[in-house]
Amino acid sequence: MLNLDLSGRPALVCGASQGIGAATARTLADCGATVTLLSRNQQRLEELCTKLPGSGHDFLALDLGSPDDLAEALPRIAEGGYHILVHNSGGPPAGRAIDADPAEFEAGFHQHLIAGQRLAQALVPGMRKAAYGRIVNIISTSVKEPIPGLGVSNTVRGAVAAWAKTLSRELGPDGITVNNVLPGFTQTPRLDGLVAGKADKQNASEGEVRAAMLAQVPIGRFCKPEETAAAIAFLCSPLASYITGINLPVDGGRLGSL
Ligand SMILES: NC(=O)c1ccc[n+]([C@@H]2O[C@H](COP(=O)([O-])OP(=O)(O)OC[C@H]3O[C@@H](n4cnc5c(N)ncnc54)[C@H](OP(=O)(O)O)[C@@H]3O)[C@@H](O)[C@H]2O)c1
Known part of the structure; x- marks a missing residue:
């Protein structure tokens, strides 16, 4: 029998108030995990939390882009003893790299790379104790093929991918896997925003x-967030125990590279 059972596993799902993160929270809860939803919009998290299947779920309103807020929340996050971290939040604003203010890069690195590092440092000791850890970073196909017009995002995502690969090699002996999911065009508010911006331009x-x-998509349609969530849940499950350090595109075949 294939084992996707996450009963009793505490999971922290970031960027969980909508889109891929919200779908992931639902899917992990369906698999039995006890989920903490994290994002900035407290009201939305509260609503979603009550709708998750199962019991014991919680939420935490936090801006991952604010180093001070994150530092303050870390002790509570560490106490959660999460076996699963889905590291996800909103993508940096669109625009060419050459036109971006250096502060935009700084903000992107804080929200994506440095937040991930702080969360991992807070959670890895508990994962080691449990001899079970799953870190899944939601980044972008741009780590394989940079996307025109997403200069800051391309740069920051590449750094997150290199960080994750490094961590996977360091944490493998502890039974902790570290993987990246690379969404393609996925029907979420992020996609709506990008389409509107492009149409305007x-x-x-x-x-x-x-x-x-x-x-550009061989499968011929946009991805449903639930389809991305299924790939994430697989990587979080006992079934994926020998998979670490990978970039898994969920893009309907759009990437042209191997
Ligand atoms: N959708 C796509 O086609 C696509 C393609 C490639 C890559 N991606 C990437 O995959 C990730 C998820 O995509 P998505 O489409 O689900 O995005 P989305 O619809 O924009 O949702 C992003 C989520 O992150 C939260 N968030 C944003 N900024 C945050 C912050 N500073 N601190 C904490 N939470 C924050 C948002 O909630 P709050 O507003 O409540 O904070 C929301 O729940 C993003 O990084 C996106 O760029 C998406």
């Missing part, structure tokens, strides 16, 4: 922008 309709994007 290209003086095209949103329908035309969507059609051009879909033309």
Whole structure:
């Protein structure tokens, strides 16, 4: 029997108020995990928390881009003794790298790389004790093929991928796996925002922008957040015990590289 059972496993799911993070929280709860939802919007988290299947779920309103807020929350996060960390939040604003203010890079590194490092440092001791740890970073296909017009994102995601690969080699002996999921075009508010921005810039309709994007996807449709969540849940499960240090695209075949 395939073992996707996460009963009794505490899981911290970041960026959980909508999109891929919210779908992941639901899927992990379906698999039996006790989930803590994290993002900035407390009201939304509270609503989602009551709708999760199972019991014992919780939420934490926190801005991962604020080093001070994160430092203050870390003791509570460490106490959670999470066996699973889904490291996820919103993507940096679009724009060309050459046009970005250096402060945009700094903000991106704080929200993605440094927040991940602080969360991992807080949680790895508990994972070691449990002899079970799963860290899954939600980043982007841009770590394999940088995406035009996402200069800061491309740069920061690459750093997160290199960090995760390094961690996977350091933490393997402790039974802790570290993997990255690379979403393709996924039907979430993030995608809606990118489509609207492109339509504006290209003086095209949103329908035309969507059609051009879909033309790049062999499967011929956008991904449902639940489909990305299924891949994440697999990596969090006992089934994926020998998989670490990988980049798993969930992109309908869009990436052209091997
Ligand atoms: N959707 C796609 O097509 C696609 C493609 C490639 C990569 N990705 C990446 O995959 C990740 C998830 O994508 P998504 O489409 O689900 O994004 P989304 O719809 O924008 O949702 C992002 C989530 O992160 C939370 N968040 C944003 N900033 C935060 C912060 N500073 N601190 C804590 N939480 C924060 C948001 O909630 P609050 O507002 O409540 O904080 C929200 O729950 C993003 O990094 C995105 O760039 C997405």
